[in-house]
Amino acid sequence: MTSVDTAKELGLLPEEFEKIKDILGRVPNFTELSAYAVMWSEHCSYKNSIVWLKKLPKSSPRMLAEAGQENAGLVDIGDGLACAFKIESHNHPSALEPYQGAATGVGGINRDIFTMGARPIAQLNTLRFGEPQLDHTKHLLRGVVKGIGDYGNAFGVPTVGGEVFFDKCYNTNPLVNAFSAGIVETDKIASAISYGVGNPVFIVGSATGKDGIHGAAFASKDITEDSIKDLPAVQVGDPFQEKLLLEATLEVIATGHVIGVQDMGAAGVICSTAEMSAKGEHGMDIQLDKVPLRQANMLPFEILLSESQERMLIVVKKGYEADILRIFDKWDLNCVQIGEVTASKELRFFMNGELAAQMPAESLVLGGGAPVYHREYQEPAYFKAYQQFDIAQVPEPKTLAEYQNIARHLLSHPNIASKRWVYEQYDSMVGTANMNSCEPADAAVVRVKGTDKAIVITVDCNARYVHAHPEVGAMIAVCESARNVVCAGGEPVAITNNLNFGNPYNPEVYWQFVGSVQGIINACEKLGTPVTGGNVSFYNQSATVDKNGGNVTNAVFPTPTIGMLGLMENLAHRTTLDFKAEGDAIYLLGTLRNDLASAEYLYSYHNIAASPAPFFDLDEEHKLQATLLKAIRAGLVASAHDVSDGGLFVALTESALPRQLGVEVSLSLPQGLRKDAALFGESQSRVVVSVKPENTVAFEQLMQAQGQAAARIGTVRGKAIRIDGDVLIELSEAADLYDNSLGRLMA
Structure with missing residues (x-):
């Protein structure tokens, strides 16, 4: 009994x-x-989250199956075809047995797609690990990456993108979220x-x-x-x-x-x-x-x-x-x-x-x-303290040498440096539909065979922003994923999400969850990108004993990962992030601000953790994306790359590296705007674009007509990142730091 x-x-x-x-x-x-x-476990019943998940926007004219109705979300992409897509976590298994935990996560998410009658055509993954210098972190990273690679490569579906992020909050609890997308004829949906x-x-x-x-x-x-x-x-x-x-x-x-x-x-x-x-x-x-x-x-x-x-x-x-x-x-x-x-x-x-x-x-x-259940929630003590941050407490670099050191620090930091060590273990070309294998873009562009269209997919979330302000950080996660789709030439149409949090019985953790859901609601309603489904993963926290014998609970940063589906109706709109030719004009769409909040520069170079989320305005973001998409469809943009981790400096460098085409940029900073904030700050709703000389007049006219802030800041020229006449870094050194730092760390 x-x-x-x-x-x-x-x-x-x-x-x-x-x-x-x-x-x-x-x-x-x-x-x-x-x-x-x-x-009745949280994993199956969502008993501690469903009251909030029901508030997410779920409808649009393209939706063929709303969240929770089927194994995966289903979106009409025209021509009698639909895209099934979903993201799910395999966090706990990967913490104990990283190889099988990650491998079976890949297997499970693909089964969710083909049980809909859809053939999987692309995979993404979003991974979070602890401090990269720790042996345990390296063990987890090696196992997870090999598990994803071995399973996905053998199964025959390309891994076309993703993200990897490191922070000590993930030391015990890594996050392994797997995304898959497939195509199905609308009369063969199961x-x-x-x-x-x-x-x-x-x-x-x-x-x-x-x-x-x-x-x-x-x-x-x-x-x-x-x-x-x-x-x-x-x-x-x-x-x-x-x-x-x-x-x-x-x-x-x-x-x-x-x-x-x-x-x-x-x-x-x-x-x-x-x-x-x-x-x-x-x-x-x-x-x-x-x-x-x-x-x-x-x-x-x-x-x-x-x-x-x-x-x-x-x-x-x-x-x-x-x-x-x-x-x-x-x-x-x-x-x-x-x-x-x-x-x-x-x-x-x-x-x-x-x-x-x-x-x-x-x-x-x-x-x-x-x-x-309706769980209690309360604002954590740290939240108000984070909002008290003042940029004046951050020492401003005084010399060119210090700016050069910051440049090297950022390009070699595992959160910014190329994840080549990871993606070289994945087969990105099996199936021959991936269009980004040689030319990088902000989102993966995957051709829908038999048509002139492509799906455009990405996964995004800066958990540091979400920790600093859950509602704003979650809005940024949605909008950055959409911005990446737009930068690649696609139109954002729907999202899937993977909500990774600590224990829901902790009122402060649950406050982070509620705020994040509200942020997703705000952004998705503004962008018209309904939520097709996803996954909630609570209990991503560990219990340890401190030096005094007391129990200490360590929860991960709230990490509401967003998987964005975009649609490209015409492959001619495909846009990559690399500068194309010397003499092309460089523009910054969006506004430079005196903002260092939650930036990698502030967090890891100055070791200041307590700061709010970076500046963000939803209306400004919406206008930016709509205007950029118009410019791309008009054929006026040679390259587009969003300004995100590492700020303007990193965005310029990432666009310069693929073809080894340097930049000469003049910031022309107004009174009171710090140069380090302009270069390394991560205020949102900004994109670096390059434009052919013969298109600059038409481009500027379009920006002006749309009321979009757009400043011509420089020219594609040389073999260095030159700012206001000073060389921050030569591209040869930048390439070595950016391409090889993670590999050296893992070796």
């Missing part, structure tokens, strides 16, 4: 145990209690649903083992010294099996005989049976002893909760079983009927003829009986 103590050990609250008894009208057995524990009494239920793909049991519950608690005992909760992946599963699944969906299909990811069999049944308002009878196993003597709860990878649940129209079996047999994959759809709305699981568990499907899922 189970008890409240058993429930607590499984991660349930005492009041949740009582609610389960009320639902069932009896005390649950251990298998049933285990099912509720994983389905749904995660079950209905039709008597329709057969199949489990397909890999055999089921004991890996990943209670993985969803494991992802819903803090990392501690005892977490190593949870290693069995980390799944093991097989990319070659996933490739077979992709092809077989798309072929089966194309038959038209599939009622519904769902990836068997978090919480395994119990999750897919419950969610599909609840959505279709039907039940299922499942024979657990028919599930193909790779380990002997597995108990019913282990089969139900296993998160073994490369598996799907498929409901098929009765009478077409032989067609489905034939396709999976051709691909040499398991395809076993384990049950059928019933009218009862109940899930019944049998083992060797005996009833092992019985539960109403609706009672298990988000939007059904899963609990929903």
